[in-house]
Amino acid sequence: MPTPLGRQCETMKVIIRNPRRQELEVHGRRRVADLLRELGLNPESHVVIRGDDLLTSDEWLQETDTVEVVSAISGGQG
Amino acid sequence: MKCQKCGQKASVDLRRHNTAFCAVHYLEFFERQVQRTIERWRMFTPQDRILVAVSGGKDSLTLWEVLLRLGYRPTGLHIHLGIGAYSDLSQAKTEAFARSRGLSLLVVNLEEAYGLGVPQLAKALRRVPCSGCGLSKRYITNRVALENGFTVVATGHNLDDEAATLLGNLLHWQTDALARQSPVLEADHPRLVKRVKPLFLMTEKETVSYALLRRIDYIPDECPYAQGARSLLYKDALNQIELHSPGSKQQLVAGFLERLRPLLAQADRQTVGECQRCGQPTTGVVCAFCRMWDQALKRIPVTVRPSDTLSPQAVGPSQAL
Numbered sequence: 211m212p213t214p215l216g217r218q219c220e221t222m223k224v225i226i227r228n229p230r231r232q233e234l235e236v237h238g239r240r241r242v243a244d245l246l247r248e249l250g251l252n253p254e255s256h257v258v259i260r261g262d263d264l265l266t267s268d269e270w271l272q273e274t275d276t277v278e279v280v281s282a283i284s285g286g287q288g
Numbered sequence: 289m290k291c292q293k294c295g296q297k298a299s300v301d302l303r304r305h306n307t308a309f310c311a312v313h314y315l316e317f318f319e320r321q322v323q324r325t326i327e328r329w330r331m332f333t334p335q336d337r338i339l340v341a342v343s344g345g346k347d348s349l350t351l352w353e354v355l356l357r358l359g360y361r362p363t364g365l366h367i368h369l370g371i372g373a374y375s376d377l378s379q380a381k382t383e384a385f386a387r388s389r390g391l392s393l394l395v396v397n398l399e400e401a402y403g404l405g406v407p408q409l410a411k412a413l414r415r416v417p418c419s420g421c422g423l424s425k426r427y428i429t430n431r432v433a434l435e436n437g438f439t440v441v442a443t444g445h446n447l448d449d450e451a452a453t454l455l456g457n458l459l460h461w462q463t464d465a466l467a468r469q470s471p472v473l474e475a476d477h478p479r480l481v482k483r484v485k486p487l488f489l490m491t492e493k494e495t496v497s498y499a500l501l502r503r504i505d506y507i508p509d510e511c512p513y514a515q516g517a518r519s520l521l522y523k524d525a526l527n528q529i530e531l532h533s534p535g536s537k538q539q540l541v542a543g544f545l546e547r548l549r550p551l552l553a554q555a556d557r558q559t560v561g562e563c564q565r566c567g568q569p570t571t572g573v574v575c576a577f578c579r580m581w582d583q584a585l586k587r588i589p590v591t592v593r594p595s596d597t598l599s600p601q602a603v604g605p606s607q608a609l
Contacts, residue, residue, distance in 0.1 A: 229510045254527040255448075257496055264497055266289040266301040266308055281498040283448065283523055284510060285347055 220273030228281040243267040303534040318498045329399040331484040332440045338362035339438040344378035346499040346506040348446030364393040370405015381507045394600035403590030412584035427577040433481040445485040448492040451537040452522035465558035477560040477569040
């Protein structure tokens with residue numbers, strides 16, 4: 211079930227693979243770095259993708275975007 | 289952000305290098321960095337027969353891809369660990385990658401070779417699955433390399449793996465493990481094959497960015513036993529530090545290799561002999577792998593007995609010398 215994070219009308223779809231898949235709806239445009247901060251995800255260990263493009267932390271995301279957040283971290287041997 | 293090379297829109301920003309690249313120049317940068325690491329650490333040359341340990345995850349498939357693009361001709365080795373659907377999918381991803389590029393791949397099934405997969409082994413040993421899994425992988429890769437004439441084993445360990453292992457070893461003062469932690473472990477016994485980690489200076493984020501840009505179809509799922517693993521806690525802590533102080537992970541690992549490890553390695557010189565049971569290198573009378581299986585098979589007897597040689601199943605074209 212999508213979870214709203216803001217109050218504006220437009221929604222951005224965020225698919226998180228951490229690695230479990232989770233979908234969120236986010237209101238309003240913001241930069242990649244701000245999105246990750248709001249989601250509590252470390253930009254050192256997550257990559258944000260829009261379509262086929264990898265995005266840098268200063269990239270603006272629009273309300274109509276669908277973006278994917280991929281976790282870079284894998285573990286084991288613990 | 290603009291690409292440092294061409295001025296076009298950047299795809300990947302590298303805070304620790306204070307730079308950013310577009311997709312084309314990032315791929316070029318990544319491959320050049322790996323080639324430099326291979327040369328600087330004298331890991332191997334194009335004349336070597338390279339066996340790449342491939343799990344089906346982003347790191348090992350990225351390593352295989354980069355080595356191919358750099359002109360090496362490595363063979364893959366996949367170990368099916370018997371972890372249900374996760375292992376089946378890992379093998380399927382590895383085989384698909386090999387098939388799509390016409391590469392030779394060897395496959396060993398742990399359960400078929402030794403009678404137990406990782407979950408049953410962990411149950412029999414009453415230990416966390418990761419310990420038996422790691423030991424089995426190291427043992428099998430060395431044995432397959434040795435018995436099939438490979439001169440070097442390459443693994444996909446990245447900077448985050450190395451920094452997390454180092455932090456764990458430091459927190460528990462595992463001086464013997466610290467002495468052995470290196471991107472190059474020379475073959476200091478005739479039955480030991482050299483082991484190298486060509487991605488050890490590339491972060492996990494850099495590696496996943498490479499895999500995504502090259503459209504490598506890796507298994508995105510985490511090993512079901514990795515949840516709660518201490519290595520993940522260490523990686524998280526290190527990435528918090530990295531966020532506030534870019535370059536910290538590399539400084540930690542490079543500083544250790546330059547300043548502390550040579551001292552520890554000198555103090556930890558051990559005589560390597562051969563296991564009385566399987567003939568593989570060990571510092572004891574019987575190697576850790578044989579001791580582990582003795583312990584496991586006492587609790588869960590199986591009919592499979594390890595043979596004198598492992599016979600991995602070959603997938604794809606045969607290895608060209």
